[in-house]
Amino acid sequence: MSFDVSNLSLAAAEVFVALMILAIMLTAAFVRGIARGLAYWLSQLTLIVAVFITSFTIMETGSDFDFAFNNMFVRDKLGDILKLMVYLSMMVALLYGRGYLADRKLDRHEYYLLALLTTLGMMVMITANHLLVLYIGLEMMSLALYALVAFDRDTTRSTEAGMKYFVLGALASGLVLYGMSMIYGATNGALELSAIHEAVTSPEGNKTVLLLGLVFLVAGISFKLGVAPFHMWVPDVYQGSPTAVTLILSSASKLAAFALAMRLLAEALPGLIGHWKTMLLFVIAVSLVLGNLAALIQHNIKRMLAYSGISHMGFMLMGFLSSAEASVGTVGYSNAMFYAIAYALMTLAAFGMIVLLSREGFEAENIEDFKGLNSRNPWFALLMLFVMFSMAGIPFFVGFFAKLSVLTVLLKAGYLWLAVLAVVMSLIGAFYYLRIVKFMYFDEPTDNAPLKASGELQIMLSINGVAIALLGPMSGTLLEWCKSAMKTVGG
């Protein structure tokens, strides 16, 4: 076990982010007066440099994948692209959240530290090639998120949400760890993903324990993705946490959860496809029905988006599921990845819009708060219209192409009934998205306060909204990226 410097260069982004976390912590301790703004800008800088490092790694290394640290760490296209998307969504989330936190006197440097820590956790999780590393990443991400959810510690709602998330999240982590231990036992001590892959496909080994372990893993993944029946925390936590944190929860953490599913199910356990397929089928069907029906009756837009997120993740898993059929191949995974990225883009804009409408002492979290937005500010009403129609899966927006990508592979895999269920549920889903458009366009405003948001928030939100409109017709490149990311995933 010799130390090799080339190992470090592969993990340069992770090392850099970790160092920056320490640097920010020290700076904040010594430079009191300017700590707030400084912490924000240093975090953004960290993420920007991380983008460069990862892009550099993509361009520099010709190989499809490299292993480091005794095969515990893997650098591949899947990881690189997902990490890039995580950086970007974290950057957007921090930018959206800044003014919101300042209004509520929450813009302490701890917020940015925790945000970077959770990012680091996601990065570790995404690049893990070893069950223990995967678990460390998962825990690092989750622990930082628990603290973030409870960040508004003086309000009962935020602390309650933090408590709920922590208790249930700890249980889910326990499930994952328990599942991992069973896999470890059933495969004669394999922890490396490729080793598990081999051990599972060989006829030896205890299948019962293996399957039991799989059940726990699927439950843990479902919890992190927030799909039914492991969804109970989603609406409460989305509603209770400060919107700046909900932004992170609903975008970057979903991308990381997707990576978790990819690493565990697609890379380590493709030998059990026949088993996890059935479990996912159940999870998907329940999520679609429950997510959409429950979203119908919500008056709180954060809860509504939480339920809609449950159904979106169900939709995303349909692409994942399709890859279980040999006729589809890995294109199902790549279409699911496209869906997850498209969803992150949409949900960032949706919660960003809530931040935009909120102000000091006022949370724009009821659907009625969107009343007459078209009269108050036509441009942002139009952007919110883009977001809503995109989420409903209406063309030309990116949501439609995401839906199309998933439905194509689903039908190719032969799940006609699931496709019919999915379109019936998206019809129901269209209702609550249309209702927001109705409030914005058909009703007169009850609240005429001018929108007081910082210029950077307005510009970023505009870019985000326009991207939702344009990335649909121009989704070709992103789809090719996702496809190339799956090259190394053995079917």
Place this chain on the structure above:
Amino acid sequence: MTDIPFLSLAIWIPIFGGVLVLATGPDSNARMARMAALLTAILGFAVTIPLYLYFDRNTAEMQFGGGEEPLLWIEHFKVYYRLGIDGISLWFVLLNSFMTIIVVIAGWESTQKRVAQYMAAFLIMSGLMNGIFSALDGVLFYVFFEASLIPLYLIIGVWGGPNRVYAAFKFFLFTLAGSLLLLLAIIYLFNLTGSFDILVWHKAGVPANAQTLIFFAFLVAFGVKVPMWPIHTWLPDAHVEAPTGGSVVLAAIALKLGAYGFIRFALPIVPAACEDYRWLVVGLSLVAVVYIGFVALAQTDMKKLVAYSSVSHMGFVTLGFFLFNQLGIEGALIQMISHGFVSGAMFLCIGVLYDRVHSRQIGDYGGVVNTMPKFAAFFMLFAMANAGLPATSGFVGEFTVILGAMQVHFLIAFLAATTLILGAAYTLWMYKRVVFGEVANEKVAGLTDINRREFFFLSLLALCVLAMGLYPFPFTEVMHASVNHLVEQVNGKMLTLPSH
């Protein structure tokens, strides 16, 4: 001339024009928004004229596709930006671009609230509609088809009547339900043939059991749009609540999308299933013609009456298609174009009255001819055309379809022909109650006759209605080759169905 991408221009000029109009912003710039909208609409129509002039009448091939190789749009889905029109779709592109001008002029004064958004919605929708009629790629078609719901939803909901929210939601959800099934059918066809090219699908020979499923997906998707009898209920609501311009576009163009879908998708792609369930479509069409005719008779709201008469007339169209003969299909196509002019004109006439009295109830009117003689004359012409009087456009289509029906079965022709009586009854009875008689109340007494703007757009439509009634040749000559090809394709494939 054919290397200028006229079709792309016809699609994108209105859309980009609409975005520009949107950019004029608040109502203080309303005048600029109106002028820009009118210019865009005229320009959009102008680029469609060469389509007619340079149209090759001797071929059933798709034309104006622009070059040999279509543009690859999204490689991952094998989706192409593939356009083209034949004799079937040519007139709809023209009709749509023409009606956009009328709608912009009609909304000139009657819309005072959010003018830029109003005009932009119509322009963008017009571009999307042209896209629907000229798309030859399944996904491209679907993208235009479903995207066109958004502007119409907003038009009904923002500028509509008191019950507009209900109507807008009903409209959107009904049509979305249909189009989602269409999406599944399109994806299924893609998995079957490995291509989204509609013309490839035409030649594909879908297995028999799949044909039935796809046929029903098409039936619901396009039947909602037509709308066919049991799923037509969104239309009267949408019509009643929509602003005048919205009703015009809805009746003149949006309803044609369903019928167009039948002829572009259902008949050529799943001919055997069409044959199998012909009784169903013919039956539903006859119910629409006869039963809805009676329903129209009972209406007290003018817009609702014309809406039901639209359902009845569109029943004629679906009937004509499913006769599977040249007369039936051509007659139905003529009926579609004629209905575009006539129903559009009817809604405009009602809009003229509504702008002045703010009521659509027949009971609130009477003796309008005394105060609005010029208007009464126009209204008379359009009412006659709606009733299918010879020498107007309404007659040509209906008569041809009845002739076609006679070739199939006497009883079908007989039932279809009742429309000539029913149509005359409900239209002329309404006309009598609104226009003739003593001046009913003070509001009618205080009416002013149509102004120059209204005179202009009504006379444009009157010209079209008369021209089409007196000399339909320019309308039909471009269709022959394409319809012939379609009939051969449909009947030919029924005999040589792949056995599965």
